[in-house]
Amino acid sequence: MLNPFSKTYTAEDQNTFDFLRLIKFFERLRNNEMARFIPAMHQRKYYRDEVVFFSKDPSQALYLVKRGQVNLTIDVKDNFESILEVNKGEAFGENSLLENAKRTYTAIITSEEADLVVIPHYAIQEIFDSSPKIKAKMMTSLSEYYNDNNQRLFKSYRESFGFFSLKQMFE
DSSP, X not given: XXXXXXXXXXXXXXXXXXXXXXXXXXXXXXXXXXXXXXXXXXEEXXXXXXXEEOTTSBOOEEEEEEEXXXXXXXXXXXXEEEEEEEOTTOEEOGGGGSTTXXXXXXXXXXXXXXXXXXXXXHHHHHHHHHOHHHHXXXXXXXXXXXXXXXXXXXXXXXXXXXXXXXXXXXX
16 A cells, blocks of 8 residues: 655656666665765766876765766876776765775776766765664675675686785785
């Protein structure tokens, strides 16, 4: 039975929910939980070769790709080495879900243009402080994301016959 007192959402809100559902960190949230993020979401346009943030910068926002491509790179001996390309419906800057974190990679726009949704860290923390359930759901998704990354790292290490020191990762 339909609850006549339940919140109704606009078509634009529904489109936002559909977009957020594509993104790992929002996949467990219900519409009313995702709606808490809408006032904090800012649309931003970037252009080719523009840096979104640098490695070691404070993690001040989570970025969601609406259109375009972003290359995540690490600095290896004064060269940028690509580690991942992020496309529509994906997020980066995930450590902004954590408190007092710094960026581990540099994010550079590789498409002619990119439309990103920016959610500031302070807004995420306000939502987490007021809703432990949302925080728990998103932290579970973040844990799964990091676990998947670890699995890929270990697979890469095995396939490279140990040509890098995995021990350094745990020091």
